[in-house]
Amino acid sequence: MDLLSIKDPSFLKTMNKEELQQLSQEIREFLIEKLSWTGGHIGPNLGVVELTIALHKCFDSPKDKIIWDVGHQSYVHKILTGRADQFGSLRQYKGLCGFPKMSESEHDVWETGHSSTSLSAAMGMAIARDVKKVDSHVIPVIGDGALTGGMALEALNHIGDSQTNMTVILNDNEMSIAPNVGALNNVLGKLRTAGKYQWVKDELEYLLKKIPAVGGKLASTAERVKDSLKYLLVSGMFFEEMGFTYLGPIDGHNFDELLENIQYAKKMEGPVLLHVITKKGKGFSPAEDDKVGTWHGTGPYKMETGDLIKPVNTAPAWSALVSETVRKLAREDQRIVAVTPAMPVGSKLEKFAEEFPERMFDVGIAEQHAATMAAGLATQGMKPFLAIYSTFLQRAYDQVLHDICRQNLNVFIGIDRAGLVGADGETHQGVFDIAFLRSLPNMVIMMPKDENEGQHMVYTANQYDEGPIAMRFPRGNGYGVPMDEQFRKIPIGSWEVLKEGSTATILTFGTTIPMSMEAAYQLEKQGVSVQVINARFIKPLDHEMLEKVLSTGTPILTVEEAVLEGGFGSAVLEFAHDHGYSNTSIGRIGIPDRFIEHGSVKELWNEIGLTSDHIVNKIKSMLPAKKKRA
Incomplete structure (x- = not known):
């Protein structure tokens, strides 16, 4: 039809x-x-x-x-x-x-x-x-x-x-x-x-009713036979x-x-x-024929052969980069274990599982259990890596708060698919984790600017013994940057200047760094000198650098691929208020206070105003009139 x-x-x-x-x-x-x-x-x-x-x-x-x-x-x-x-x-x-x-x-x-x-x-x-x-x-x-x-x-x-x-x-x-x-x-x-169980059970009940009741013994025996049939036919009639x-x-x-x-x-x-x-x-x-979940959800494919049409980007997937770095570290550190709530494929932990089967734990669709189990592991001196999508971490909020943060346990949370994920839409956009984690005492939150910094952050997380630490990383592939051969520890709470400037400052991290850099260079051509800072630690903030930026009195724009309410920009505003910089002009660009539907990430960025052009216009609107350029 x-x-x-x-x-x-x-x-x-x-x-x-x-x-x-x-x-x-x-x-x-x-x-x-x-x-x-x-x-x-x-x-x-x-x-x-x-x-x-x-x-x-x-x-x-x-x-x-x-x-x-x-x-x-x-x-x-x-x-x-x-x-x-x-x-x-x-x-x-x-x-x-x-x-x-x-x-x-x-x-x-x-x-x-x-x-x-x-x-x-x-x-x-x-x-x-x-x-x-x-x-x-x-x-x-x-x-x-x-x-x-x-x-x-x-x-x-x-x-x-x-x-x-x-x-x-x-x-x-x-x-x-x-x-x-x-x-x-x-x-x-x-x-x-x-x-089949029910049909046989019904037939037996019918036959038992035909047996004349000869005292309580026969009747009770028949009832026991009927009630126990399910155990005879099906082991464990749950x-x-x-x-x-x-x-x-x-x-x-x-x-x-x-x-x-x-x-x-x-x-x-x-x-x-x-x-x-x-x-x-x-x-x-x-x-x-799929035995691992490749065809659970896919991108486009060739209908005749089933070959997946993969994107041109040959850089490693973020999930693979993180899991592979954890695997390398696990060879030297016997304390490292991996925990995932039914996402070993999505989190690219298959190779870890092959090399360390005794240290890989897929607990099924049970995010709350995964988080508290990781906490339990940490109490015994282990270094659990909890691999979980941002959208699914929401389901374990109480366990992160009550069992991990409150006890200040050394759990490394790898927050996969952080930011907008695109086609899966509003139920899967990973834009709330900063807001709901930032308020938790003892929590460290970081996000790398590229794969190289990402591997160093994984190493930093493994070296960190002061409590829980979370690393956000996006869906998809990295940029293909050169990778250092040796891991290095990044000081907790440290930011870095990516571009010097004197007229305004952009504070940003992760996926919004490229668009912020592009905006800064556009403004440079218009005579506006903009500093760009990689605010890679969302919590704790780099107090020293932030004080230095605020003391100049020049406008500050925070840019984040996360919800504005309670997000990184809010943290900067709180810091400015608490430290007496309430007169400094601080603007914010990020995810507005609504659920974001499906579409490509670039289309969604454009819809919500998370682009280099929007950043340029926002910076120009914040400048004193005499410093603006046409």
Whole structure:
């Protein structure tokens, strides 16, 4: 059928199995073609084609609430709800979002880009439904990887205890981004191979009711046989003990099984968990054969071969630079261990894991646990490197505050994807970490100007024994600068002058240094002499250099790829006020007080005014009239 003509999912109600299978094939071909141009989360979406179709056939969205955990697997849902014609703009500036977005469609009832939120959201929606006495279904779809998140387990506990009517779809593809780990993953592994449970249990209950009651002994024996059947059929019936009716496991690519079990679940009282086995990347062999997570989310690729179209930049990726430096240091320092919450591939820790398997710990999607575990390691004299994306560090805020900073423990936090990340959009922009870390006592925050300074900062962090230290670094590749052969320690809290100037000063760091330097040279041509300082330590500030700059009385502009509220510029303003420089003109450029949507980083910089031209105009507006130039 013409996917571009789809307006809503109602057309599915009259389709037979053969038509549904044909639709599945057409959707897969559509996704493989469109994503070859735009990139995106192809693996997760190819794996849920039949499941998404079956859910929309059996339920009535948006009256029935289908809630996607993480949300990166909602592309098929978007097609079925009338957005196929927008896929040419997927994850592009002002285009279709790669995650559910309420402003796009009434069928997107929950927005998310982080895992493990769907069950809690579903419980809230189910309670609201019951209070309002509305007749509708609530269907959270959660992956086996997301199920390891503490928030998901908290919600399971509440849902099972309250016996709320809900159909939980466990989409089990044995992967999150990387292969899943942990005891719960092992439980699911046993369930995958155990065969169907609910049908056999129901049959036994029927037969037991036919047995005449001959005294209490036979009756109690029969009851024990019935209750223990789950342990006979499935080792460790985790979900039944949590209060759920467990259905499955079923083939997530078989419409007969999907439709039969979903309809069965709809009729049951209380919470039901439908365990669906899917194949990530199904229908596209490069994605199907992926064992490490390469095809979880990609940039553009060649549809015919599956070859990824890589950017021209041959400089090392920031993640690789940092992890490789940690690996080099670990050869000499037995205290170094690496901890990651399910991101060994994204954080480029595969080589560290190969060389030091006993010192590499992937704890699954469990950021809070990762942070406190790192703290525990530090109490025993180890030097843990906690590799975590900025957007996911937000989830471990209390653990960083309470367990790491309060105890002043030597944990090195590598804050990956700091700053704007582009296509993943507002749920993943790493722009809040400075604001929420800067207020924490004992925390050191730094960001390098290039890869060479980056390797020295990693070395500095390993040498630092005065408490927690965090290094921010951006998504993507470095600049390809020459690298020193020997590591050197950078004095904590020290800044450096990159360009001398006498009329105004730019204080900046990391990714905004190149645009600041360009702006300074533009102003130089206009007769305005601007000093540029690499404020590489965001906390602590370089008090000596800052006092020197403030004492000149010339304008100061802070430039940062982070939120202005509570950010680096705020720290400079606080320092100026506290030290009696309140008359000094201080301007700030950074991320405004709103969430930044998806698009290329350069497009987003231009939108929010984070460019060399904006810096030039801002500096000129701050100068006394007689010093301005045309």
